[in-house]
Amino acid sequence: MMRKIFFLFLLVSMALSIKAQIQPLSRQPVMRPIEPPRVQGRFTQTWGKRVTVKYTAGIDYNVYSQELMNAAIKQGDAKAQFALGYLYYYGLTVPQSFSLAAKYLKMAADKGLAEAQCKIGLCYADGLGTDKNEMFAFKYFQKAHLKGNVEATVYLAWCYFNGFGVEQNWSKAAAFYKQAADKGNAVAQCAIGFMYDKGKGVVVDKNKSLQYFMLAADNNDADAFYELGYKYHNGENVERDAYKSFRYFKRAADCGNSDAALWVGECYKGGRGIEENPHLAFEYFLKSAKSGDGMGLFEVGFCYYRGNGIKKDMQEAVHYLSQAALKKNGPAMATLGIIYFQGDGVSQDYKLAYKLFYDAANLCGIMGFIAYKYLGACYEFGLGTEKDIDKAIYWYEKDAALGLHQDIIEHLKDLKQER
Numbered sequence: 001m002m003r004k005i006f007f008l009f010l011l012v013s014m015a016l017s018i019k020a021q022i023q024p025l026s027r028q029p030v031m032r033p034i035e036p037p038r039v040q041g042r043f044t045q046t047w048g049k050r051v052t053v054k055y056t057a058g059i060d061y062n063v064y065s066q067e068l069m070n071a072a073i074k075q076g077d078a079k080a081q082f083a084l085g086y087l088y089y090y091g092l093t094v095p096q097s098f099s100l101a102a103k104y105l106k107m108a109a110d111k112g113l114a115e116a117q118c119k120i121g122l123c124y125a126d127g128l129g130t131d132k133n134e135m136f137a138f139k140y141f142q143k144a145h146l147k148g149n150v151e152a153t154v155y156l157a158w159c160y161f162n163g164f165g166v167e168q169n170w171s172k173a174a175a176f177y178k179q180a181a182d183k184g185n186a187v188a189q190c191a192i193g194f195m196y197d198k199g200k201g202v203v204v205d206k207n208k209s210l211q212y213f214m215l216a217a218d219n220n221d222a223d224a225f226y227e228l229g230y231k232y233h234n235g236e237n238v239e240r241d242a243y244k245s246f247r248y249f250k251r252a253a254d255c256g257n258s259d260a261a262l263w264v265g266e267c268y269k270g271g272r273g274i275e276e277n278p279h280l281a282f283e284y285f286l287k288s289a290k291s292g293d294g295m296g297l298f299e300v301g302f303c304y305y306r307g308n309g310i311k312k313d314m315q316e317a318v319h320y321l322s323q324a325a326l327k328k329n330g331p332a333m334a335t336l337g338i339i340y341f342q343g344d345g346v347s348q349d350y351k352l353a354y355k356l357f358y359d360a361a362n363l364c365g366i367m368g369f370i371a372y373k374y375l376g377a378c379y380e381f382g383l384g385t386e387k388d389i390d391k392a393i394y395w396y397e398k399d400a401a402l403g404l405h406q407d408i409i410e411h412l413k414d415l416k417q418e419r
């Protein structure tokens with residue numbers, strides 16, 4: 001009995017070392033250019049915040065005026081219609097109205113203005129101010145592309161890559177991305193870099209991939225910074241360099257890339273390529289968490305749990321860990337389970353702890369491995385569930401197979417002998 005009591009004490013003490021077992025930096029990079037469109041998302045967010053055109057003497061196309069309205073309506077001036085649509089789209093000097101934006105943009109587009117054709121294509125793609133229509137979006141992107149609009153070429157490539165309004169064709173997608181990339185478009189440079197990297201629509205060419213990522217980075221593309229950070233982290237076609245990896249991840253994070261923010265936090269936490277700084281680690285984890293990233297939420301919760309870079313606060317820890325657990329983040333489920341198992345800042349609740357351990361172990365793949373030994377203990381001692389030695393042995397064996405805890409291995413031997 002004393003041995004079992006000691007084992008339970010040991011199990012609780014293991015909670016203090018669980019973070020060292022978690023490796024968030026194993027995650028793969030996420031390529032933004034091939035994400036599906038979202039309402040006011042990938043498509044529309046790339047359409048600046050201000051139009052700067054003065055095509056007709058005496059009319060300021062950046063500000064709503066009666067002259068602009070007259071030129072758009074009475075005179076049927078396509079450039080004025082485009083400017084008016086733009087102003088309504090963003091609510092610049094007029095109340096925002098997507099329906100009026102789409103109305104005037106379509107007028108200009110149907111008169112052959114390439115900029116307007118590209119923009120009304122975005123409206124159809126995201127269903128803003130008009131019904132969503134993939135085929136119409138593709139049609140207008142194609143028209144604008146044929147008039148030399150580089151932005152439209154990028155969206156046309158996107159459509160072919162994803163089969164959006166047209167049959168999926170990666171070869172055509174690569175060709176259009178390359179056209180736009182060679183004209184200096186950063187999004188296209190990053191996208192064709194990805195395609196050369198993965199061999200989608202083109203033959204794998206790691207050198208060309210790296211070249212295009214570098215070009216996109218020179219154009220301050222956040223996704224390219226992220227990709228280069230990942231490559232220098234792993235030494236993919238470049239010499240492994242922790243400092244360069246950190247620098248690229250930080251540039252991406254400071255441009256708003258939430259995935260990169262997580263990596264920067266890890267670099268500051270572990271001193272990878274930069275001096276250790278728990279406070280800055282927490283700040284970047286928080287940036288990732290604010291985007292809703294499950295691992296970012298876990299990291300913030302764990303910082304509050306341990307007081308790493310921020311004052312320990314169990315209420316905040318439980319809040320962030322619970323948010324991460326809702327996203328099926330295994331480490332968060334397991335850590336939250338440990339908190340309830342111990343009654344650390346919360347009312348001790350073995351049933352809830354058991355449920356969290358069970359979900360972490362069964363729903364989260366290898367990321368739920370932290371829960372194995374605790375789930376074994378729940379079954380061995382009947383904590384939060386019925387006592388079941390066979391199930392206890394099963395979960396202890398899964399933990400022992402990882403070779404991380406010698407004490408679990410020894411306890412498993414004793415338990416098998418007693419059975």
